[in-house]
Amino acid sequence: MEQEKQKAALNLSLVMGDNALILGHRLSEWCGHGPILEQDIALSNIALDLIGQARLWLSHAGKLQGGKSEDDLAYHRDVFDFHNFQMVETPNGHWGKTLLRQFLYDAWHHAMLQKLVLAQDEDIAGIARKSLKEVNYHLRWSSEWVIRLGDGTEESAAKMQDAYADVWPYVGELLQKDFWLKELDQWIPGFTADEILAQWWKTVREVFSQANLPAEPMDWLYRKGHLGHHTEHLGFILAEMQFLPRAYPDATW
């Protein structure tokens, strides 16, 4: 029983940590390239929050794996050991696509954290409580942008339709009731994956209805980023992210 709980905690920490790390890395690519200074700074701030959260989750995962460090996990695993959703590794595309992807992830992230703060596992609840405060601001910001662009000019609306066609097919993975999600009922009394998904749909419908985007389920492909099956994009991200610590293993700040 204890062992199973620990395994569930590890799976969760890896999914949460890797999503935050890879999305944080993607957002950091915007640094210096944002459409205006304020929004460039906004994305960099969110990237920083996510990478900070990734450090917390991966430190915890490392502890559960018998004393590995956050850096061991971030820099010394290969593509098939990463548990992030495929959606977060997709290229940034234009501003609207980055924002739509961000909103869809924020809505999921927020729904998850709202449940995880109730976990009986003190480490997990602690990380979730810290993260939730930050993710409140992320979700508010990305939802406002999705509405502003979707319900904006003809051009911005067309670009959002574009972004939707790109990103929506990846959403299915956030909504799969996979083992790692179902396992959480071990420490969250009354937890059901359905509740998280219902909350996600509620947020997405509320925002999409104002952004003139359709919130309809589609025949989603079964994607397995969380099991280590990734698109070709993740390898390029890791090549950039991991180069330095692998080439110069003794490098320190």
Next chain:
Amino acid sequence: MANLETIEQALEKVKDPEIPVLTIKDLGVLRGLERAEDGSLKVIITPTYSGCPAMYTIEQSIKQVLTRLGEETVTIETRLDPAWTTDWMTEEAKQKLQDFGIAPPEGSSADKRALFGEEKQVTCPHCKSRNTFMKSQFGSTACKSLYQCWDCEEPFDYFKCL
């Protein structure tokens, strides 16, 4: 070996590198000190934001202060729970922020509703006008938003509630 009170007084003076008018005590980042039986010292801190780059500098400053006091074995423990909140900021700290040109957090910590929260009314630290608006929810550091004043037209940072 210095006593805990002396150490605490010395540590309380450690500044936030990004807002140098505030100390880690003003912010509520310094959470506690523990002396173990073997003489080693543990300093407990809590981060403001998960990815706050100032935390590393703060840790280095803490170590420096303690080395100067002759401490040999120091560990710094980062405690996440209870999560840091702007509610822990002292009134004195808020005044210092105001004088420095940063609007201090107004009211208590972030409202629970994430979607479409209403904008906070913030006082301009330059001319004290309430006639201000949010330019960007994210500012020059993780803890701030960018505002502008309609009356004196100056932009300013607002230390947002967390």
